[in-house]
Amino acid sequence: MQPIVGTAPALPARPSVPIDPLHMARRLTAMQADWPQRSRIDCKKAKCVALTFDDGPGDHTTRLLDMLRRHAAKATFFVVGQMVAADKHHNVRHMVDDGHELGNHSWSHxxxxxxxxxxxxxxxxxxxxVIERETGVRMTLMRPxxxxxxxxxxxxxxxxxxxxxxxxxxxxxxRDRNAATVAKRAISAKSGSIILMHDIHRTTVDAIPRILDTFSHRGxxxxxxxELYGKPPAPGRKYTER
Structure with missing residues (x-):
């Protein structure tokens, strides 16, 4: 994604849809119920991989979330603020509902x-x-x-x-808008890897079924x-893999 230059856009006065307190309560309950199972994952011992997606949400993000949901796969989305503000599908809410992690990828890249x-x-x-207003989540990760x-x-x-x-x-x-090429590079990862992808590209989302199936088959x-690190990464510090 190319940088967007010029005057910084004004932040929207409020989210396009007010946060529903009942929705938030249900989401928190679901997260609490899911946490004991998720917290037992020890990536020091288990084979773990972190799929990460930058620059969205975009036109293909909803389809990607459906794929991840079917595989019970968790991912981390580094979202761009102005893309979130323009997203009529409220994909960041669905990301949080599904147990994915959100990261800050700047306002305008x-x-x-x-x-x-x-x-x-x-x-x-x-x-x-804008993410906190939309989801109630205050992010603790960013990707420059x-x-x-x-x-x-x-x-x-x-x-x-x-x-x-x-x-x-x-x-x-x-650069290479070819699903087979993207999948081949992704599945070369070893345990403890952080894999960089972009959910704004159709070909990347097309690659996801092969990526999910291959890693699942490998255990x-x-x-x-x-979750990869087993504890919240330290503010300011750089991380590239476990």
């Missing part, structure tokens, strides 16, 4: 290392706010667009309570990034 302190703060903080980070980004992520999550397997799905468990 700009290279954070080129921004002023104020611009950097805007990119992270406003995305935090293009993987571009420096001391200033690290300092701001510490202030915002965000760990920097990079990757060790890059499917290059943004892998699909976990969120936090």
């Amino acid at each position: 700009e290279q954070l290392t080129t921004l002023s302190d104020a611009g950097l703060r805007y990119q992270l903080h406003h995305t935090q706010d 667009p293009y993987g571009s980070t420096d001391a200033s980004v690290a300092a701001e992520t510490r202030r915002e309570g965000l760990a920097q999550i990079l990757w060790n397997v890059d499917t290059l799905d943004w 892998f468990t699909f976990v969120t990034v936090s």
